[in-house]
Amino acid sequence: MMTFKDELRNINKEKIIIVDKSSSIHSVKRNLLLNYGLLLRTKITTIGQLAREMCELELKKQKLSLINDEGARFIIESIMNGESVKAEVFKREIITLNTYGSIYTVIIDFKKAGILPEMIQTNNKKIEELKEIYRLYEIQLEKNAFMDSADILKFAHSKIHADFYIYENTELFPL
Known part of the structure; x- marks a missing residue:
């Protein structure tokens, strides 16, 4: 059975770690590197940044705009x-x-x-x-071919193929 440390080191899986605010991304990355070592194929982001990144291209393809x-x-x-x-x-x-x-x-x-x-x-x-x-x-x-913030979150979740984790109080929790 794979441990959480093994999961984070797995290069065959993409991992996304969600933090509460962008200012904490650097400290989270530092903490994880100290505790788990090299983080391969791991992205640390806020849910808002992630949703925006994942959806911008798809929105353009479908000719939709974010309101x-x-x-x-x-x-x-x-x-x-x-x-x-x-x-x-x-x-x-x-x-x-x-x-x-x-x-x-x-x-x-x-x-x-x-x-x-x-x-x-x-x-x-x-x-x-x-x-x-x-x-x-x-x-x-x-x-009017618009999507609001709630639509973006639902849309992003359906398009992302990665393991999600929530980082809270120096602990990682699978989502």
């Missing part, structure tokens, strides 16, 4: 101010840029959890409006 948070909030704002959504509950509240950002955050969390608009079942009027905004947001992304 930033500001662009996504603008889409949500235009949906909420449009005629297609009867956002009665939301329109009774004071809507600010924070409202659009909060809705965007909820949508991204739903997407990361694999929750589609049609899966949301509720009697709550506010949640029903959020569900409709989410559905229209997805339509706008598809219509």
Whole structure:
């Protein structure tokens, strides 16, 4: 049976070690070299850097663009101010840029959890409006050939063929 040290030294496998922030990459690399020796075919990166790297070429091939948070909030704002959504509950509240950002955050969390608009079942009027905004947001992304950050993470995970590890508090954990 191979030990974790053997796994990291295996030159036949590509290994990706995910760290929480880019500033810690150098210290992680130093720590791993001291504890495990030479790291062959090993990449140390943040999840955001990894997703971006792995997806940029594929996005270009599929003629898709990455939409930033500001662009996504603008889409949500235009949906909420449009005629297609009867956002009665939301329109009774004071809507600010924070409202659009909060809705965007909820949508991204739903997407990361694999929750589609049609899966949301509720009697709550506010949640029903959020569900409709989410559905229209997805339509706008598809219509304009955009991917948001949640789509990128799902896309990257499906395209990467490597062993993943999470580095936390000087310990490595398989993902």
